[in-house]
Amino acid sequence: MVLVWFEQNAAPVFRGGFLLVRAGIVPLGRTLGRMKAAAAVALLGGLLAVSVRAEAPGVAIARAAAEQIGRTLHYDPAYVRLEYPGGDVPLERGVCTDVVVRALRAAAGVDLQQRVHEDMRRHFTLYPQLWGLKGPDRNIDHRRVPNLRRYFERQGWALPVGRSPDDFQPGDLVACTVPPGLPHIMVVAERRPPGGVPRVIHNIGQGVKEEDRLFEFPLNGHYRAR
Numbered sequence: 001m002v003l004v005w006f007e008q009n010a011a012p013v014f015r016g017g018f019l020l021v022r023a024g025i026v027p028l029g030r031t032l033g034r035m036k037a038a039a040a041v042a043l044l045g046g047l048l049a050v051s052v053r054a055e056a057p058g059v060a061i062a063r064a065a066a067e068q069i070g071r072t073l074h075y076d077p078a079y080v081r082l083e084y085p086g087g088d089v090p091l092e093r094g095v096c097t098d099v100v101v102r103a104l105r106a107a108a109g110v111d112l113q114q115r116v117h118e119d120m121r122r123h124f125t126l127y128p129q130l131w132g133l134k135g136p137d138r139n140i141d142h143r144r145v146p147n148l149r150r151y152f153e154r155q156g157w158a159l160p161v162g163r164s165p166d167d168f169q170p171g172d173l174v175a176c177t178v179p180p181g182l183p184h185i186m187v188v189a190e191r192r193p194p195g196g197v198p199r200v201i202h203n204i205g206q207g208v209k210e211e212d213r214l215f216e217f218p219l220n221g222h223y224r225a226r
Helices: 028-032 037-045 057-066 096-108 112-122 145-154
Strands: 002-006 013-015 018-020 023-027 173-178 182-188 200-203 208-211 219-223
Touching: 057 096, 057 182, 057 200, 096 112, 096 145, 096 182, 096 200, 112 145, 145 173, 145 182, 145 219
Parallel strands: none
Antiparallel strands: 002 023, 013 018, 173 182, 173 219, 182 200, 200 208
16 A cells, blocks of 8 residues: 655646646655645645646636637528537537537537526526517527526626736636627637737637637627636
């Protein structure tokens, strides 16, 4: 049997997407001979048995969005009856909100279909009343930008809408208005080109793409998952 301990002052090392902490391994019998029983119990009780992800949540979201590039090839706003929870349209098609929904599911285990639906069931009148509905619809509510924006606001995810590239981090969710006055939402990409303006990942009409279009359209919403 061996005893593993972690050096408290050791500098963390990032490798393969994980945060590594310098550790030591010694035979347990030899160590216990030099330790008081109480101290040994306390030490064993404090051992970590999990790996800590090195990447920030936003980076994971940006990467999950990027994985949709080349897989979601069409823009298709058709109404579809979905499974619940965890429902989705076929991966090869979707709209801008589907990029966000899929990225948050894959990166953070957040099912926006379920979360938006449950919040709208309790607080329907607090959501935009733009579609003549008398109650929530779990097939489409989470696929509408105004509903996602309201849900993000209610979760405390909203940030000031800035115009500086430094205001945006990978995985941030950015809403805007595209001609002719249509709501749109994008995921800030992990890559930042030499010019300093982050790229965005979105589906604006020809499938999921990563493009340099962050400031192309008037921004009206900035959100960061917490």
